[in-house]
Amino acid sequence: xxxxxxxxxxxxxxxxxxxxxxxxxxxxxxxxxxxxxxxxxxxxxxxxxxxxxxxxxxxxxxxxxxxxxxxxxxxxxxxxxxxxxxxxxxxxxxxxxxxxxxxxxxxxxxxxxxxxxxxxxxxxxxxxxxxxxxxxxxxxxxxxxxxxxxxxxxxxxxxxxxxxxxxxxxxxxxxxxxxxxxxxxxxxxxxxxxxxxxxxxxxxxxxxxxxxxxxxxxxxxxxxxxxxxxxxxxxxxxxxxxxxxxxxxxxxxxxxxxxxxxxxxxxxxxxxxxxxxxxxxxxxxxxxxxxxxxxxxxxxxxxxxx
Amino acid sequence: xxxxxxxxxxxxxxxxxxxxxxxxxxxxxxxxxxxxxxxxxxxxxxxxxxxxxxxxxxxxxxxxxxxxxxxxxxxxxxxxxxxxxxxxxxxxxxxxxxxxxxxxxxxxxxxxxxxxxxxxxxxxxxxxxxxxxxxxxxxxxxxxxxxxxxxxxxxxxxxxxxxxxxxxxxxxxxxxxxxxxxxxxxxxxxxxxxxxxxxxxxxxxxxxxxxxxxxxxxxxxxxxxxxxxxxxxxxxxxxxxxxxxxxxxxxxxxxxxxxxxxxxxxxxxxxxxxxxxxxxxxxxxxxxxxx
Numbered sequence: 001x002x003x004x005x006x007x008x009x010x011x012x013x014x015x016x017x018x019x020x021x022x023x024x025x026x027x028x029x030x031x032x033x034x035x036x037x038x039x040x041x042x043x044x045x046x047x048x049x050x051x052x053x054x055x056x057x058x059x060x061x062x063x064x065x066x067x068x069x070x071x072x073x074x075x076x077x078x079x080x081x082x083x084x085x086x087x088x089x090x091x092x093x094x095x096x097x098x099x100x101x102x103x104x105x106x107x108x109x110x111x112x113x114x115x116x117x118x119x120x121x122x123x124x125x126x127x128x129x130x131x132x133x134x135x136x137x138x139x140x141x142x143x144x145x146x147x148x149x150x151x152x153x154x155x156x157x158x159x160x161x162x163x164x165x166x167x168x169x170x171x172x173x174x175x176x177x178x179x180x181x182x183x184x185x186x187x188x189x190x191x192x193x194x195x196x197x198x199x200x201x202x203x204x205x206x207x208x209x210x211x212x213x214x215x216x217x218x219x220x221x222x223x224x225x226x227x228x229x230x231x232x233x234x235x236x237x238x239x240x241x242x243x244x245x246x247x248x249x250x251x252x253x254x255x256x257x258x259x260x261x262x263x264x265x266x267x268x269x270x271x272x273x274x275x276x277x278x279x280x281x282x283x284x285x286x287x288x289x290x291x292x293x294x295x296x297x298x299x300x301x302x303x304x305x306x
Numbered sequence: 307x308x309x310x311x312x313x314x315x316x317x318x319x320x321x322x323x324x325x326x327x328x329x330x331x332x333x334x335x336x337x338x339x340x341x342x343x344x345x346x347x348x349x350x351x352x353x354x355x356x357x358x359x360x361x362x363x364x365x366x367x368x369x370x371x372x373x374x375x376x377x378x379x380x381x382x383x384x385x386x387x388x389x390x391x392x393x394x395x396x397x398x399x400x401x402x403x404x405x406x407x408x409x410x411x412x413x414x415x416x417x418x419x420x421x422x423x424x425x426x427x428x429x430x431x432x433x434x435x436x437x438x439x440x441x442x443x444x445x446x447x448x449x450x451x452x453x454x455x456x457x458x459x460x461x462x463x464x465x466x467x468x469x470x471x472x473x474x475x476x477x478x479x480x481x482x483x484x485x486x487x488x489x490x491x492x493x494x495x496x497x498x499x500x501x502x503x504x505x506x507x508x509x510x511x512x513x514x515x516x517x518x519x520x521x522x523x524x525x526x527x528x529x530x531x532x533x534x535x536x537x538x539x540x541x542x543x544x545x546x547x548x549x550x551x552x553x554x555x556x557x558x559x560x561x562x563x564x565x566x567x568x569x570x571x572x573x574x575x576x577x578x579x580x581x582x583x584x585x586x587x588x589x590x591x592x593x594x595x596x597x
Contacts, residue, residue, distance in 0.1 A: 001434055001436060002434065002435065002436035002438075002439060003354065003355075003434045003435055003436075003439060004352075006352055007352055007354065007430065007439075008430075008439055008442055008443070010402065010426065010427075012348070013402050013405050013406070013426075014405060014406070015405060015406065015408065016406065016407075017374075017406070018346075018348050018349055018350075018406070019349050019350075024377070024378070024406075024407055024409075025378065026378060026379075026382055026409070027378055027379045027382065028382045060363070061362070140362060140363050141363040141364060141365070142363055172367075174368070175367055175368050176362065176367060176368070177365060177367045178363075178365075179364075179365060195367050195368075195371075196367055196371040197368060197371045197372055197375060198370075198371035198372070198373075198374035198375045198378055198379075199375065199378050199379060200379055200560070216371075216375075218559075219368060219372070220372075220559050220561075221559075221560075221561060226525075229523075230519070230520075230523040230524075230525075231523050232523070232525050236525045239525070239527070240525060240526060240561040241561065243526065243527075243560075243561050243562075243564050243565065244559070244560035244561035245560075246564060247560045247561075247563055247564045248560050260560070
């Protein structure tokens, strides 16, 4: 038994990364970044607002949170809808109470199906970023380039129609991309994406169609990861966000602006028994002297031009 | 090992009860070593017929970028708190890091950390290698680390814990003194090899940060409490080894590094720990204990 000789050949074993999307840069070796508020810690809340068709397409994969049982899966279809009808409105009220401006990563199907929600988001001054078409709109290698292009364009067009402004930002379903995604986003005029989780500040990402910015919306801090995957309680999640905030606040005193990304999901965090913990965190963050809520658009703008 | 037999015959059975006392320097009770895994995962590695590298089609954006976070962010945080509390690292190194990100390897070397091999990349597995290929992997590891750091590796943790039946014999033949791939004891012990002398160095899967967070689903504070309990027990028993295996992409996260720092503070203040490196434990053991 032996492996093909190529398995012990390393054509990209060179200084730097094994691709050309971005160069290596330590977080601790960059010019300090300043947020528009002048505060040292930017809390970037990203809410995923999603519509799951009761018929999952599984092309190229089934999104997290999608249908589970044999058809018709009333259980998951309606539980996800609960987040949109009820949980999300609890969140909007909580954001208003704490003065938080947030980014809503919305499936464009939300705009087509429930234009009132988009109007309520816009009226409250939140940002809308494109989160594909619906939860069948997943991207991965295997999706044909023209289909991926059509999906990105359809999402941006529909959200522009619903909200009156073309989204500047993009978040893929499950942060999953093909090798073409960043280039197609740049071609479509998207200025930043939220998929790569390798950093804690915005950085420039290179494609054949020009640069765009990547804002790392850390999946490790999300309600999906900590509450749904790791099965920690909402109170523990709040404690973890507070521990992260304390650490970043101390680090910001030495290295300049820091970002705490908080990615939440209405059908997870918007439940009655969790909502109080989330409100407690928002109130606590609003009271921290070195802290401001910023949208991902504001975060992207804070990165100095190349 | 005895390939193809039910008992691989890796070591002799030696019950924990009744062993001669193992003495650490200065009367310390437990040898504590911290093992950062400094790894490079490839975005688009070739396929190994025995194990997939990424679970998703390439590029696995979250899988890859989560690991890359360790090198851009996590390493520097983790290294700072370790240095602050007097803990050197014993690095399980994807040796291609010496080419890709020499600044991290140089930083670790300057902090007085030891390096042992964890393969070329954590996306290239030993499964299916013939003897010549496995020798090439070991020789590459020895040369790459020596050229980059001046250190001669003494230990081995198989890349992504992938082995062949001949790995242990080969690393002993090349003069390495310890393996971190066997989990049968809280003390070092002899490993059966064809030639040379090889000992097992207690590493740990159970208190590995990866297990803590993604097998046992612990919160950062629960993981810190687990490490303290592990330490207290092993210090009480004495003559033991405690390894804290880490991944900068996990422990360097902002919600985890603070609670972890409390663990280092606790162990440093306790006074019973010989805070050291795996190679120093191996050297001490091989001097004190006859094979």
